[in-house]
Amino acid sequence: MLKLYIGNKNYSSWSMRPWVLLRQAGIAFQEVRVRFDSFQAGSQFKRSIAAVSPTGKVPVLEHGDLRVWDTLAIAEYLAETHADKALWPADPGARAHARSLCAEMHSGFGALRGSCPMNIEARLADTGALIWRDQAGVRANVQRLVDMWSALLQEHGGPMLFGAFSIADAYFAPVCMRLATYALPLPPHIADYVRRVQELPGVQAWIDDALAERDFLDFEEPYRLRPAQG
Ligand SMILES: N[C@@H](CCC(=O)N[C@@H](CS)C(=O)NCC(=O)O)C(=O)O
Known part of the structure; x- marks a missing residue:
């Protein structure tokens, strides 16, 4: 096992x-x-x-x-x-492309990762608005995501980046959570992809467990003094 x-x-x-x-x-x-x-x-x-x-x-x-x-x-x-x-796309070209995106995610997107740490339970739209106003690096990272995802959704027709769910979507699932938590501005077709990722049963199961966790850790919380009510 x-x-x-x-x-x-x-x-x-x-x-x-x-x-x-x-x-x-x-x-x-x-x-x-x-x-x-x-x-x-x-x-x-x-x-x-x-x-x-x-x-x-x-x-x-x-x-x-x-x-x-x-x-x-x-x-x-x-x-x-x-x-x-079929965790990677079957076509060798698409597979190489998917690997490039995962490698880019692995080594890149520093501004978004640094300024918008994943925090599934939190709702930080006001914080996100300030970050968006002040941090060009975050805006550039999100623009890169929009460009990348738009091209893939158009090329493969959705619903996921390479058509069917693949490692690439799993790689960007936490990014989708950040975009939602900080309510960063997205074009409607990209907001739809973010929603579709959040609705995948595997992602939904993770979200449910995260919400049930109720383990507020100060050192992971640059923007909150206490957990959400309720
Ligand atoms: N490149 C690693 C990064 C792993 C990583 O940074 N994990 C964090 C949790 S999300 C961690 O364990 N942090 C502990 C530490 O920094 O000491 C990977 O892809 O798995």
Whole structure:
């Protein structure tokens, strides 16, 4: 049985990607949640994760004696071991394109990631409006997403980036959550894609768990003093 080590579902954008991929593809796995804490050396999180990964980070996939860390490596391992699930697009050109996007996500979008950390439970439209007004880097990152997604949705006809759901959509699922939380301005066809991603059963299951978590962590909260009511 595959085992996936993840962090808090409300906050851990990297954990969300392989979890959504596994769930959406219908691959059975066991989830092991390692609660976030300060990330200081010697913290409970670091001690727990040190037992399974040399990086001290989540996600980590365990398959028997094998451990795979880093999201892209996990996605590639799942694609290789579950060829029947077509996790990458079938066409080699489309597959190379999808890999480029995931690599770009992995190493890029620093302004959006830095200024708009994932926080599924929060509603931060006013904060998002200030970020949008003041941060050209965030506006440029969102424009890149709009250009990239528009071209793919047009080329492949939707509903997902390469037609059917693929690793690329799992990769951008946490980005969709950020765009929604901070209510960043989007053209209607891109807002529709964001909504479709949020409505995928695998994403919905993650969101439901994140909302049920109720684990407010100050160090993950640059914009809030307390959790949402209710
Ligand atoms: N490149 C890594 C990034 C993993 C990562 O940064 N994970 C965060 C949680 S979302 C983490 O474990 N942070 C702990 C730390 O920074 O000490 C991947 O793709 O998996």
